[in-house]
Amino acid sequence: MFKANKLGIIGVVILLLFLFFALFGPIYVEMMGNSYSPMGGMDTSLGINPETNSYAWPPSLKHPMGTDSKGSDIFSQFLNGSYLAFLIGISIALGAAILGVIMGLISGYWGGRWIDSLIMRSADALVSIPFLPLLIVIAAVVGSLHLFTFIMIMMVFSWVGVCRVIRAQTLSLRTRPYIDSARVAGASSSRIIFKHIAPNVIPLGFYELTMIVGAAIITESGISFLGFGDPTQMSWGMMINFCTAQGHTFKAPWWLLPPGFGITLLSMAFYLIGRAFDEIVNPRLRKME
Amino acid sequence: MGRLRYPLRRIIEGLITLFIVMTIIFLLFRVMPGDPLSIVIDPKMTPEVKEMIRHSYGLDQPMFVQYGIYLKNLFTLNLGESFRYSQPVSEVLAARIPNTLLLFTSASVLSAVLGIILGRIIAWRRNSKLEYGLTLAGLFFYEMPIFWFGLILIYLFAFRLNLFPISGMIDFELWTLGATTGEKIIDILHHLILPLITLTTASFCGMMLLMRTSMVETMKEDYVEAAKARGLPDKVVRDSYAARNAELPVITAFILSLSASIGGGVLTEKIFSWPGIGYELYQATIGRDYPLAQGCFFILTLMTILAVIVIDITYAYLDPRVSYD
């Protein structure tokens, strides 16, 4: 069935490619030596490029994506960026999904009770908070956002989508005859939630989960671009930030373009896979047969 | 009461949300490690001066009194004084709000209208080349980091082709030379185009993709099949049967995405130096102008909540199944 979905295959291919990049990063540095380290490594053999008035050189055999203004290898930074993107995207998405599934199940199963209202009110409030500005304000107080802090805050803001989907599905499942049938057979609430409801609703949250991955990667890049990111990590957003901060935006397209394409393509891959998966598990999208 | 009851209730709900959000902000700043005034207070100051500043911010009072002062100040829009501008934050913001509203409202309306129209067309031509192409392109632009896209636009259209100004909202030279109102409007529009395209593209693509999915779903509903069987013209079936119903969940999704697009607004304003709230927020943060940063955040939140309320109310009027009393 997965095969029938062309866009889904495109997604898988892109994802595998970036997964390879992420895993290849440390090997590449190992192979090429410390001057290729994504943080602080620089090629001292380079001279000043008169075009850019810095050590930034366009792609060559030695540096497949060129170098930045300090003479650092951009390909190595790019590989590291894709590792970070996976780390950030997947940990935020998983955390948010677990939170969202639990909240959604609770909220849906006890729909209409106070606990449901509490969760849904909080979700409404969270949706009304513009979180990028909030991240900026927090960054203002603490200086810059450490990766761990960033991941934690993003988790808190990202579960709402999953929660809504799971809750809506749980609410509709709750009144289905087979749930009633389990109850009449004597099943306890926990048995009903975990054995009957959860397996039927969790797959439906997968689409939201892939959306979160994309959103997390993009948000991190935005924060890093503004200069509030974790200064110890060379993420894609950070690369763009350095490029513009060094005044190379218009001078060194080889520096500006790779991280942007990385962010776009990887988020897109997750989205495509989520969509394909959704079309498979979501029976409403299926036609006859 | 009648029809007014629903909007009224929504406004009250919105106020409660605002209250909750600002309370969270209050706690956040008080709970965060470090002195909230560390950015204001210079270590070289004498203890008396430090105490004075502390007192002027009410930080020597117990927590709940501070909270009371904080809320009172928020609701009287007494947001403190900006360090950078040495004038009340509310005055600084008042000058910025129209600029943000201009950019943001036009981008939202444009992306909603365009997204719904295009989504409707590609859903109707299911499995065509047009659908695949637009879906893939839409996805690409949707997942693109907005600031990066903006930088590329600047590079191409402002730097290389020199069609538009690189940044800002007005051309100072032109304005100081005493331009006519017409020229001024054209100047602003000229400056507006690139940021508008930047901000519109991502959310427009999102809307289009959503509309497509929603429409594909709706087209399987019995009433759409029935309308086709009745021999109504395609255009009528598409627009007043399928699309009319498909729009409803898209509007809900639009609400959910609002707070994210405000984030996009901040980034857009930053790269184009558009003198709005988002740009001010960025500047205030960089310059450690704490009252101004908090004020910007407050206004942005207020704007999000207001937008949610307005769209929610519109929704209620679009869907007759929602009753008012």
Place this chain on the structure above:
Amino acid sequence: MANLFEVRGLKKYFPVGTNLQFVNLKMFHFQMKQRVFTKEEEWVRAVDGVSFKVDDREVFGLVGESGCGKTTIGRLIVKLMEPTEGDIYLDGKNIVKLSKNELKDFRKNVGMIFQDPYDSLNPRFTILESVKEPLDIHRIGEREDRIKKVVSILKEVGLNPEKSFLKRYPHELSGGQRQRVAIARTLIVNPKMVIADEPCSMLDVSIRAETMKMMIKLKEEFGLSILYITHDISEARNVTDSMAVMYLGKIVESGRTDDIIENPSHPYSKALISVVPDIDPDIKRGKIELLGGVPSSSNIPKGCRFNPRCPYAMDICREKEPDYIRVEKDHIASCHLL
């Protein structure tokens, strides 16, 4: 015969929504927030004082149009909801308030079969898992015994060959087969009483008769009592021993099934019988035309609740609610005409 089961003065009122309700419309990734406001302090009197008895090994029918409260009664009896008022007795014991252990015991004794065979089995459970679940819950027998028991009960409900069904999923089965699986699942713990809520109404005609026959056969074999809920009075005629006709939350007539079919006393029962179409075009049915539609159960008419639709309504019907009158032995009806 002993009364296995008795319901006395059962009432269930629902508030017509609290003042703010979130209704979920089916929609793909999003929950569509649809806010519905309704007036407070309005009550739907879904079940409005119902009493009846079911004898040991008897099939008792509850017949009425949709919205008359028959399904609510079924759900009240199996404790899927709590009654507003009234008592329910099983074997002489009041089951309205039960402790946790008593409830578990009760769950073993009372089972339910649902209307929709496409939705009454968990789609992710195999047939074996579905039928075995009650045994797991009540910890009956060892693993091996449980499987043996599942096989033998599948045979009882006529799923042939039994073993071929164990590993299959509900979507691979037809409606009739699913309903048989649901029946097997209910009967596997040997309940005393089964509530069957329109078990045949969604099945095809040819399957329907077979299913009804099987239920009667199983009733004999398992020594069951069945509360058979249906909107189709001709179905009730073929399945039940006694029955009660319900209208707007109340029983209007009850008695032996044959007595009611041959000699309906309440105008509503008469009408219900008269509208059943017949395959034999030569049979002329004496139609009783009712006036208007069913009123909302949040706004039940004064006096006899049937009066606005009754072709024979008199002045007293608009004023006073009629008492139950004995028509024959065990046959009562509530109408001022009697």
Place this chain on the structure above:
Amino acid sequence: MNAKTKILEVNGVVMHYRLSGGRSVRAVDGISFSVEEGRTTGIVGESGCGKSSVAGTILRTLPDNGEIKSGKIYFKHGEIAGKSGMIDLFSLSEEEIQKIRWKGISMIFQGAMNSLNPVRRVGDQIIEIMRYKDKISKEEAQKRLERLCNIVHIDPKRMRSYPHQFSGGMKQRAVIAMALSTDPKLIIADEPTTALDLITQDRIMEEIKEIQKELKMSMIFISHDLSLVSEISDRVIVMYAGKIVESCDKRSLFREAVHPYTRGLINSCPRIRGDKGKLSGIPGEPPSLSSPPKGCRFHPRCPYAIAICREEEPEYKEMGEGHFSACWVVSDG
């Protein structure tokens, strides 16, 4: 049978649904019947026997994977696309069939509850169809709507309501009004009363009968309920697994039906009148249409099946005057 003019003639129509993996469902497998002017032909069969697909084939409103393989459908229509008299519907272009829809043939849908647009007023939806099909003014459409309301017994004021404010019976009436709104020559009613209570069903059936008598409408009435079909139809067609197994006059159905499936259906119907008798269903389950059994499709469930039934398909032939059936056992006596 007196020579009544036929308004619709269906001739050996075969329609398949394509499935993934090259398989297909033979939903309609070579069926032929006709509808006479001013008369009602009833089609009865269990779910999945292809009876609703017949309706979709006639109006050509099949889902994308539905494919008409062979056969002809002739419909007596005024002049269209330069043709008149009995027009071959399959030869018409999409645009031409669009003109037949609702002007020539209209339909009362299965699940009428969901065939109304939830966000538009019921009256507007009916007026819309009249204005598009008959090109009349708003005022005229409004007047016609009021007449329709009288026919289907809805208070014209209620036409300003939205569908969700209607009860099931009301929605059904609205859908009937919509089917009548453009004065079609033939109405196809596909399970118009399922999901309704018996009393409401009876009321609606009475109204349909009345309307038919008054407007001299030709109708195809599709239902799974044998007694309902036999009450309203002049001729009854019994379908099983994509084929017609028996068709006859409604009077002879109950007493003279010969096909074992028809007899089984009759004996499966619980009755409220006459002897309680014994209910006897049909053992087994209807076959899957993607892999129907060889020979007579009913043979696995048939108590009288003989060797030839398992091998060869029986011919659909005339047993008595106007009484057709497809069964080896019966035709061999």
